[in-house]
Amino acid sequence: MFVPVITLDGPGGSGKGTVSRLLAERLGWSFLDSGALYRLVALGALRRGMALDDVAGVSGLARHLDVCFELDEAGAPAVRLDGDRVGGELRTEACGDAASKVAAIPEVRQALLDRQRDFRSAPGLVADGRDMGTVVFPDAPLKVFLTADTEERARRRYLQLKEQGLNANLPALIEELAERDRRDAERAVAPLRPAEDAIEVNSTHMSIDAVLNEILALAAQRG
Numbered sequence: 001m002f003v004p005v006i007t008l009d010g011p012g013g014s015g016k017g018t019v020s021r022l023l024a025e026r027l028g029w030s031f032l033d034s035g036a037l038y039r040l041v042a043l044g045a046l047r048r049g050m051a052l053d054d055v056a057g058v059s060g061l062a063r064h065l066d067v068c069f070e071l072d073e074a075g076a077p078a079v080r081l082d083g084d085r086v087g088g089e090l091r092t093e094a095c096g097d098a099a100s101k102v103a104a105i106p107e108v109r110q111a112l113l114d115r116q117r118d119f120r121s122a123p124g125l126v127a128d129g130r131d132m133g134t135v136v137f138p139d140a141p142l143k144v145f146l147t148a149d150t151e152e153r154a155r156r157r158y159l160q161l162k163e164q165g166l167n168a169n170l171p172a173l174i175e176e177l178a179e180r181d182r183r184d185a186e187r188a189v190a191p192l193r194p195a196e197d198a199i200e201v202n203s204t205h206m207s208i209d210a211v212l213n214e215i216l217a218l219a220a221q222r223g
C-alpha cells in the first residue's frame with residue numbers, strides 16, 4: 001500500500017517544526033522530526049567526550065543509536081537517549097550547531113536513512129528536516145520548502161528559547177543561524193536545498209496558522 005508523505009524542509013527557525021507537528025495532528029498522521037535524530041547523535045557524542053569530526057566513532061554511534069520517542073506523563077512528546085530522558089539540552093543552539101557538524105558526515109547520514117524511513121506508516125507521515133524531499137522520501141506527493149528571512153528566524157528562535165527558560169542572545173543567534181545555514185547548504189552530501197518538485201513558502205510575514213492552512217490546502221488539492 002502506498003503511504004503518503006508530506007515533507008517540510010528548510011532552514012532552522014522557518015517554522016517547520018511547529019507547522020509539521022500541527023499538520024500531523026490535524027491529519028492524524030505520524031510525525032518525523034529528523035533534526036532530533038542528528039541532535040541526538042551529537043549529544044551522544046558530546047556525552048561520550050567524542051570529537052565531532054571522529055568519523056568512525058560518530059558514525060558507529062549513529063548506527064547503534066539507542067533512542068526512544070514517547071509521550072511523557074503529561075502526554076507531551078519526549079525522547080530517551082541511552083535509556084535516559086533528554087531535556088531542554090536537545091533544543092539549545094549549541095546542540096543544533098553540533099548536530100550540523102555530525103550531519104555533514106556522509107556515514108552518519110547513511111546510518112540514519114532506514115531509521116527515518118521506518119517512520120512511514122499508514123495513514124501517512126509528515127517529515128520535517130533538510131533533505132526529506134530530496135533524499136529520504138523522494139516519492140513524497142507533497143514537498144514544501146519553508147523559508148523565512150534570517151533575522152525573523154533568529155527572532156522566533158529567541159522567543160522559543162526564552163519561553164523554555166533558556167538563555168538567548170539575539171545578535172549571537174543571527175550569527176549562529178547564518179553559520180549553520182551556510183554549513184548545511186554547502187555540505188557535499190544532502191545539502192539544504194529545495195527538491196525540484198518542492199513548493200516554496202516564505203513564512204517571514206505569515207502566522208503559523210496561515211502557513212498551516214496553506215499547506216493543508218495544498219494537501220487537499222493533491223487528494
Ligand code: C5P
Pocket residue numbers: 012034035036038039096099100101103128129130131132180184
Ligand atoms: O532542524 P534542527 O534544527 O533540529 O536540525 C539540526 C541540524 O541537523 C541541522 O542544522 C542540520 O545540520 C541537521 N539536519 C540534517 N538533515 C535533516 C535534519 C537536520 O542535516 N534532515
